[in-house]
Amino acid sequence: MRMEAMEIGAVVGTAVQPVEANPAPTSSTSPRQQQATLMVDVVFPEQVNHHGTLFGGSAMAMMDKLAFLVATRETRRPMVTASSGRIDFRKPIPQGRLVELSGRVVQRGRRSVQVEVALAAEDLATGLRETSATAHFTLVAVDGPGAPLQEDDESFAQLPGIGPVTAMVEMVFPGHTNHHGSLFGGQALAWLGKAAMVAASRQARMPVVMAASERIDFHAPVLEGEIADLAARVVAIGNSSMTVEVLLHAEALLTGQRRLCTRGRFIMVAVGYDGRPVPVPQPLGRRLA
Incomplete structure (x- = not known):
């Protein structure tokens, strides 16, 4: 694993060039949209439930945060979450695991952006990685609250x-x-x-x-x-x-x-x-x- 991916809570990814304020609607995926933005964190005790695994609400909060970052970097405009599609939790994540979230834009309209997010868990002792959750979010541009x-x-x-x-x-x-x-x-x-x-x-x-x-x-x-x-x-x-x-x-x-x-x-x-x-x-x- 690259050293920069070990920095807790770091956001890693390639720079996204600014775009026009009101682009034409499109359903295509550009090379820029295929680039993933990564966020790394660790499951701490305050984030787990009484089973000792990552609380589902905390996982959703992490994924929504990354979706917000991806959409904002893509548009360079204030964005808010409008909705989420189905979120699937495949594997529980025990306390102490490293979690790596990757997000990318899969579709963009005039005011909205659809972001796909995957959450993978890694055992720091063995290096074993598993995809634990996937989600889709739709974010829209706003001028204020x-x-x-x-x-x-x-x-x-x-x-x-x-x-x-x-x-x-x-x-x-x-x-x-x-x-x-x-x-x-x-x-x-x-x-x-x-x-x-x-x-x-x-x-x-x-x-x-x-x-x-x-x-x-x-x-x-x-x-x-x-x-x-x-x-x-x-x-x-x-x-x-x-x-x-x-x-x-x-x-x-x-x-x-x-x-x-x-x-x-x-x-x-x-x-x-x-x-x-x-x-x-x-x-x-x-x-x-």
């Missing part, structure tokens, strides 16, 4: 589901925001992943791990000083897996105004203490695949 959208207080009251709703609140402090003053997308993903884990654990009453993220949509920014109000509910149960839907609303403390900002669906799998999937107890009288 943007004006809040119309009030939208969609909740789980009208949504079918199984079991109770898990509610959580987080305060958005300056350390949670990007340079636009709005909640960093990776932090939002970490909070959504935590809410999904709690909801699935309550439903199964056994340890769970994140297997995939089906889709995450960012509808509006959450601004510094607002409350992030999260609600999570299991909406489908398979044999050993559960699908959890999570809504994140922003709430202004002084006015009480709320708006839907982020919505995601996660696949959580129940595991035994040997780390293998185990059956999930089925709700009485029903089973949703």
Whole structure:
């Protein structure tokens, strides 16, 4: 391994030349877009769950951060995460592993960029490497944090589901925001992943791990000083897996105004203490695949 790849948290990659502010839409992949940007980190104790492996929300935060860097270097414009496609978690990553993330632009439009991210784990003692997660993100160019959208207080009251709703609140402090003053997308993903884990654990009453993220949509920014109000509910149960839907609303403390900002669906799998999937107890009288 090259020495520069060992620098923790370093971003390594070839320079990207500036581009025009409003390029014509294209679905082709240029030689510049094929170049990968790398980010290296280590799984520290504060990033692992109670199984001793990298928390799914932390992994998503890492991947979103790299996607932001890739999109910004490509466009040289302020970018925010608009959505993520399916995120697949293939292998758990134990504490102490080195993680290397690689990201590249796979498609670019007039205001949006699609970024593909892969996360590989490496055992520093043996050199063994495995791809642990893959994801696609769509980022869009903005002029600033943007004006809040119309009030939208969609909740789980009208949504079918199984079991109770898990509610959580987080305060958005300056350390949670990007340079636009709005909640960093990776932090939002970490909070959504935590809410999904709690909801699935309550439903199964056994340890769970994140297997995939089906889709995450960012509808509006959450601004510094607002409350992030999260609600999570299991909406489908398979044999050993559960699908959890999570809504994140922003709430202004002084006015009480709320708006839907982020919505995601996660696949959580129940595991035994040997780390293998185990059956999930089925709700009485029903089973949703």
